[in-house]
Amino acid sequence: MAVTPPVQRIWWKEPIERVELVWTALAFLWGLAMFSTMIVWHVVGKQNLANEAYRISPQTFIARADAFAEKYKVREEANTGVPVVRPPAGADIYLLGRLWEWWPVLELEKGRTYRLHLSSIDWQHGFSLLPVNINIQVHPGYEHVITITPDQLGQFGIVCNEYCGIGHHQMTGKIYVVEPKPQ
Ligand code: CUA
Numbered sequence: 001m002a003v004t005p006p007v008q009r010i011w012w013k014e015p016i017e018r019v020e021l022v023w024t025a026l027a028f029l030w031g032l033a034m035f036s037t038m039i040v041w042h043v044v045g046k047q048n049l050a051n052e053a054y055r056i057s058p059q060t061f062i063a064r065a066d067a068f069a070e071k072y073k074v075r076e077e078a079n080t081g082v083p084v085v086r087p088p089a090g091a092d093i094y095l096l097g098r099l100w101e102w103w104p105v106l107e108l109e110k111g112r113t114y115r116l117h118l119s120s121i122d123w124q125h126g127f128s129l130l131p132v133n134i135n136i137q138v139h140p141g142y143e144h145v146i147t148i149t150p151d152q153l154g155q156f157g158i159v160c161n162e163y164c165g166i167g168h169h170q171m172t173g174k175i176y177v178v179e180p181k182p183q
Helices: 018-044 058-072
Strands: 052-055 073-076 083-085 092-098 101-103 105-109 114-120 125-130 134-138 142-148 154-160 172-178
Touching: 058 073, 058 083, 058 092, 058 114, 092 105, 092 125, 114 134, 134 142
Parallel strands: 083 105, 092 114, 101 172, 105 172
Antiparallel strands: 052 142, 073 083, 092 101, 114 142, 125 134, 125 154, 154 172
16 A cells, blocks of 8 residues: 555666566567457358448438338237238348337248348347347437348247347347248
């Protein structure tokens, strides 16, 4: 405890110890290694999707998502009444994040390619696709456009992984991947 002044007032004018230099160098190299994983992982990892991003107003995105859901709705999800939307292969598809749901439920065909438009209309949310662990930050005012080709059948959950308020833990969504219709 520094109750009394240090004996040597100019305490910082000491030569650097060799061990300090070694630790500083190690920490720097480790920092570089951690930094390089971001670049390497973008290339070899499967979590970071290549995407395009565009500015879009929340009103425009709502209008497009509504029109999309109305056009391709096939049924309603039991209990929740959320529309289940089954677009044709190759379509532009919309998924909207808001307090506190991912809307609508999508039904996609395995092996077919879609252009997924993803945005938020109110707040920052985190799109996290389970169990495949694809994660995308979702901001109002921007849409991510991702070219996707589902390669597994089944039911996939979407959760929000960016804290967005009292209902954050209930902010879920769903994607069904089904057998393709013959084309
Ligand atoms: Cu949306 Cu957390």
